[in-house]
Amino acid sequence: MASSTASNPLETKSALNRKNPLLDKWSVEQAADLYGIKNWGAGYFDISPSGDVMVNPQGKPGHPSTSLREIVDGLRERGWDMPVLLRFEDILASRLRLINESFAKAISDYGYKGKFRGVYPIKVNQQQQVVEEVTTFGKQFHHGLEAGSKAELLTAMSYLDDPEALLICNGYKDAEFINLALSARRLGIQCVIVIETMVELPLIIERSKALGIEPIIGVRLKLSSSGSGHWKSSGGDRSAFGLSTHQIIQAIDELRRADMLHCLRLMHYHLGSQVPNIRDVRNSVVEAARTYAGLVKEGAPMGFLDLGGGLAVDYDGSATNFASSCNYTIGEYARDLVEVVMTILDEDGLEHPTLITESGRATVAYYSVLIFNVLDVSRFAPSSKLPDLPDDAHDYSKHIHHASKSLTRKNMQEVFHDTLYYRDEIRELFKYGKVGIRERGVVEGIFWTTTQRIAEMLKDEKYVPDEFEGLNVAIADTYHSNLSVFQSLPDIWAIDQLFPVMPIHRLNEAPTRQAQIADITCDCDGKIDRFIDLQDVKSTLTLHELEDDKDYYLGTFLVGAYQETLGDLHNLLGDTHVASVRVDEDGKFEIRSEIEGDSIADVLEYVEYDPKEVASRFRRRAEKAVRDDKISSRERKQIMEIYLRNLNGYTYYQS
Ligand SMILES: Cc1ncc(COP(=O)(O)O)c(C=O)c1O
Incomplete structure (x- = not known):
């Protein structure tokens, strides 16, 4: 067992709270590097000096841009809840232009004698708005459509009215x-x-x-x-x-x-x-x-x-x-x-x-951004301070406490082994009824606090022993977030696709927490635990501490291709609200169209319920409760109001 009595960081100032000179010098440039926004943003997304993600729908320097945070605030003022999918029509137009101009340039540079005719495959994003925009803006390039089914062909036949454009079946x-x-x-x-x-x-x-x-x-x-x-x-x-x-x-x-x-x-x-x-x-x-x-x-x-x-x-x-x-x-x-x-x-x-x-993908991916708010954070180490043990604590509990108190940089491996050992022993004793739930809880807390402390120390170490690989992930926070991965980002779940995810504000503040994201479905696959990285795939995302009573918004970017219609109704979480946004010459945004997300009644209908029938069954049930003297008529009224309000409400968490 570790017994060093050298300086004890847990009893002095917690290294977690220790002033880190790097944090004092945090800049939005560092945030840009951390989240790689300049690399994947393709000129459409960047960070303002005040720390907001800015969208520049033309994708060209010097063109007007606007803050995503301001758009979200504007939507909230209009009574919208999160999550919301923002679509930027001008990005779609800019992508169509880029594809067509790139081919036009190659054709002219090489002296190629034929023409270029792009077609947009409807399956990549079938939404009416997308098809309309492609056919309207794409007309100047005779950009056509590709249909892969009768439904897509019917759509194409009605929207494509350019005789020079192609319709490929x-x-x-x-x-x-x-x-x-x-x-x-x-x-x-x-x-x-x-x-x-x-x-x-x-x-x-x-x-x-x-x-x-x-x-x-x-x-x-x-x-x-x-x-x-x-x-x-x-x-x-x-x-x-x-x-x-x-x-x-x-x-x-x-x-x-x-x-x-x-x-x-x-x-x-x-x-x-x-x-x-x-x-x-x-x-x-x-x-x-x-x-x-x-x-x-x-x-x-x-x-x-x-x-x-x-x-x-x-x-x-x-x-x-x-x-x-x-x-x-x-x-x-x-x-x-x-x-x-x-x-x-x-x-x-x-x-x-x-x-x-x-x-398809290259035309529409940049066009949509999914914004969601973080609801809550789960931490493995609830506190950086070691909890006190009761006097009658089991010897093993005393040992783990002692081992943790003796933690230093030099003995961290030994302390890790000891705490792991005693944590497991206490779990065994709990199974046989030898220690109670409270004592087990205290020991688990000691273990996670120690692990967190070791992870902090390892950040400054040049060499990290193999057994500590993955420690950061083990102690990462879970940011519970208002979205359904299955509905809005199905490719994350289905094929491990990576999308850029980052906060859309507070980027002038240093983020200090390592986190993974959990959605509000009750499915353990409803999570984002793989994040983009220049060298590899990261298992955690660096995020800010939540501030009391303040919203914290994250954005998932480049989600315009394949995600919307592939999404499903897991846990009956439906389509999100959609806002189509345009940025004017002064950088002011205009909400061009709003599509309300599914209500609970809508999603019930998708799975073959009749919402009116569902409500009247419940009404009869409430009436019976009145007859049986379980509730008063006044209580019935109140219960029915809550029930009907929810039936017509948004399927996501409403604040
Ligand atoms: C026949 C066909 N054309 C075009 C596409 C669009 O591909 P992408 O989105 O990679 O451009 C697909 C999608 O897989 C396809 O099956």
Whole structure:
């Protein structure tokens, strides 16, 4: 047992509260480094000198920006509770411009003879606002849409009214899907039916002859190259969709027999979403361009080469080929695609096709920010002061107390072993009824206080023994926060995706706590315990101490892609409020549209309850309680008011 009587930090001034000269010098620049905002913010997000996260929707220095904290205050004044999803229309516009201008520049720099036509895949964020914005703002670039189902196609047919824009139909198609796509042709929409599986081809031929409408046909190539990262299985020989080269030849022969080879105009492939490595992008386009050239040589008129999605977002800001990052810019992506296609087609003297990309994530990820408030903090070491032991405490309790008091930098390993040992012994004794709950509680408190003290000491040590690895995580605080990971950030739970998370204010103050975030579902997976880092993935996030009676807001950034409609109703926590925000020339924000989040009645309806029936069942129950003299009629009135208020209220924590 450790018995050093050297200076005892627990009895003198706690090192936790000791003045740390670094904290005195804290600056917003340090906050920017800590949270990496300049790396992943892509110019849209930064920190003001007063410590607020600022959004600059144009993404350009010198353009107006506004404080997220002020937007949240404005929403609260209007009676909104958290969590809230903020959408910035101008960011979406800026992304569309960036993608289109990057390709335009690459085309002009290389002297490529074809055009660029982007299409936005509706599945990435199907919200009406997004599709409307893409088709309205994207019109100047003839930016089109990609539909992967009948529902998406119906939407696209109603929103896309630019005859020069493309409407690409991917996904598994039945006769009605094909009828719809052919009808779109009649209306002058450049609608391309992409053959995903061989069974679709006879259906397309039959439907087109029956309706007397010539389709624009595309084939989806199953690449033999595959990317890396979370979504790599979308590409490669084993991918679910697309035709092998063998099947492509069959399709050509079948179209020729049906006298429809002249309808084959497009070749498509999709390597997978979020392709972090530019080498994979390059490898795949080489294979695709060769196949495209082969199709032309087979006699198909072609003209369009669709390079699919995959343009990645640098979520962690590391600019590497890590799954949450990417080692290239949009400019490099555009240049590589243009250059490879041009070089390969020039070898055979073939015409340069119109290049299409289906970038979804890179178009919408930056557009939305989820803001939530922290409700409460759980700490493992409730106090930095050692609790007193009762005189009749068990010997083991006295030993752990003594060991803890003797803690110094020199003996910390020994003290750690001792406290761990006695903590476990006391737990055993508790199981056999030899010590009571209060004594066990005191011993657990001593253990965590000691562990916390050791973790503090380790911060200054050059060498950290293996057994202390992960100690920081073990003692991290839990910040209970007003959100549902399953509803708002499903990819964190489902595929361990990383998103930048950080406070949106108080960034001029040094954050001092290591924390993980727990949501308000009662599911142990409802947490955020992996955070972005330049070198690695962090297990804790550095946050500020909560201040009494003051809100503390965190933001999860870059959540515009895939999160909204993939979210589910775990614990019946529904859609959050959504505010669409615009920033004017003076940096003032305007709330352009407000979409109220689900009420409890709404989510009950989703799971097939009739809220009126639910309420009347409860009303009958309350009435019976009056009849049985359990409550008075006045109490019934009060109970019914509470019940109905909640039924129509927000599903999240309301302050
Ligand atoms: C066929 C197709 N195109 C485009 C996309 C969009 O990909 P991303 O969001 O990576 O741009 C997807 C999504 O996986 C897809 O399946």
